[in-house]
Amino acid sequence: MNKYQLKITSRELSIKPYFGFMPKIKAFALLSVLIFATVPFMGNWMNNHIRYTLYGIGAIMVFYAIYDFLFNVNVKFLFDKNAGVIYRINAPFLRQRLMTFEEMTIINVSGDPGCMEYAIGQKKKQFMKNYSISDTFTNSKKSNAREQEYVEQVLNPILEFVKSDHSS
Template sequence: MPKIKIFALLSVLIFGAVPFMDSWLNYNIRYTLYGIGAIMVFYAIYDFLFNVNVKFLFDKNAGIIYKINAPFLKQRLMMFEEMTIINISQEPGCMEYAIGKKKKEFMKNYSISDTFTHSKKSNAREQEYVEQVLNPILEFVKSDKI
């Protein structure tokens, strides 16, 4: 979410400031800035729809995990027995938790946490995440069906 806010703010600044700088900005620079602003807007919208706005449904009765994306229908991901939790690293020094099917977890996985770094504040957030979110998920999945 912070990246979306930064991109939205920068695009508003670009689209708000460039028309007033018309007298000293060259035609090519002006439209290059408009292009950069448009790319940031599209990236922020894409990131919001497909990454931030994703929810996971753990259906205890059926023993199935679904991925729900607001503008789309729910997608069946895997059975409880197939689920494994892994640590993935998308950027150097950063780590996040993801779920995937056993034996295929590195080919297709789904992020279920924010990115954690090695700072004190991030370590505290990670510890809180593990205690309040990750452990209850594991207990829920491993418990018997109702």
């Protein structure tokens, strides 16, 4: 569950729900380096169409890795107990106020058939605007075990943190 980078202090809780993209980013970066390092030395036996196709695939992987690194991996949700507010921080770009603790609700969002993820949203607008805070879970045994672990180690601490604000 370290892939969520959950950190709890007495006044703040932070989670990076998309930090789990890091292995995919590293794999794409490695594959693109391999493509750009080996294709020039393939000699004359490779025709130009194949060479340019491989360069295109490598470029797409580089752009995908850069995009995910800048706009997904670094996204952090900060639950600030002092203000009772949840922020979405995309370092180093912006800090956006999403909602107060009282407005927050956790919902199950289903995208693809048989898939589900957890998201936070404002109580009266949760289906119009919500923010995913988990991986996608399916109905497989392995995914059910990952979901149970997520609920125990990430989701329940978030709910307890938000509830403890009301009692302080």
